[in-house]
Amino acid sequence: xxxxxxxxxxxxxxxxxxxxxxxxxxxxxxxxxxxxxxxxxxxxxxxxxxxxxxxxxxxxxxxxxxxxxxxxxxxxxxxxxxxxxxxxxxxxxxxxxxxxxxxxxxxxxxxxxxxxxxxxxxxxxxxxxxxxxxxxxxxxxxxxxxxxxxxx
Numbered sequence: 001x002x003x004x005x006x007x008x009x010x011x012x013x014x015x016x017x018x019x020x021x022x023x024x025x026x027x028x029x030x031x032x033x034x035x036x037x038x039x040x041x042x043x044x045x046x047x048x049x050x051x052x053x054x055x056x057x058x059x060x061x062x063x064x065x066x067x068x069x070x071x072x073x074x075x076x077x078x079x080x081x082x083x084x085x086x087x088x089x090x091x092x093x094x095x096x097x098x099x100x101x102x103x104x105x106x107x108x109x110x111x112x113x114x115x116x117x118x119x120x121x122x123x124x125x126x127x128x129x130x131x132x133x134x135x136x137x138x139x140x141x142x143x144x145x146x147x148x149x150x151x152x
Contacts, residue, residue: 007057007069008095012140015055015074021138022070025109026097028058031069052076061097070095081141094135094143102132102148109146113139128152 012018022028038052055073059065099105102120110116117135124130129151136144 005068007071008092009071009073010140010142011078012055012072012074013078014140015072018138018140019056019058019072021112021114022058022072024112025105025114026099027061028070029061031057031059035073048075048077084141094145096145096147098147098149100148102134102146105146106134106136109136109138109144114144117143 010018019028019030023030034054034056036054038050042051042053043049053073053075055071057069057071060068060070097105106116106120115137117137120132120134122130122132129149131147131149133145133147136146138144
């Protein structure tokens with residue numbers, strides 16, 4: 001049996017706006033077509049009553065044409081998050097992007113509506129290298145780690 005990672009899904013209040021954020025900040029690329037999905041098949045798969053969603057897949061940077069995607073969907077009916085963004089909240093912790101310059105990427109992230117959660121830190125990790133990183137959030141509160149490595 002062959003197994004490979006396919007995508008990560010973010011449920012969004014505004015899929016177009018959130019998609020633009022990931023395109024502009026992290027150079028993700030749209031993978032057509034945009035989605036407009038509904039029907040009994042979707043209800044059966046999701047366990048929801050009468051689901052309807054719209055959105056798109058974004059190719060994650062650094063993996064080429066067949067790499068995994070970030071799937072950003074918006075449902076007609078959605079539930080709010082139970083807790084504010086926090087690095088120790090149960091469930092999906094964060095999405096991490098390796099970048100050339102953490103400070104420059106953080107600046108663009110803030111200009112595009114994201115916000116800081118922590119400070120930029122530089123730390124040696126024994127046996128690996130030196131990491132420069134910070135935690136931030138996209139405009140909808142999904143936690144991101146922005147990192148840059150200098151490997152030994």
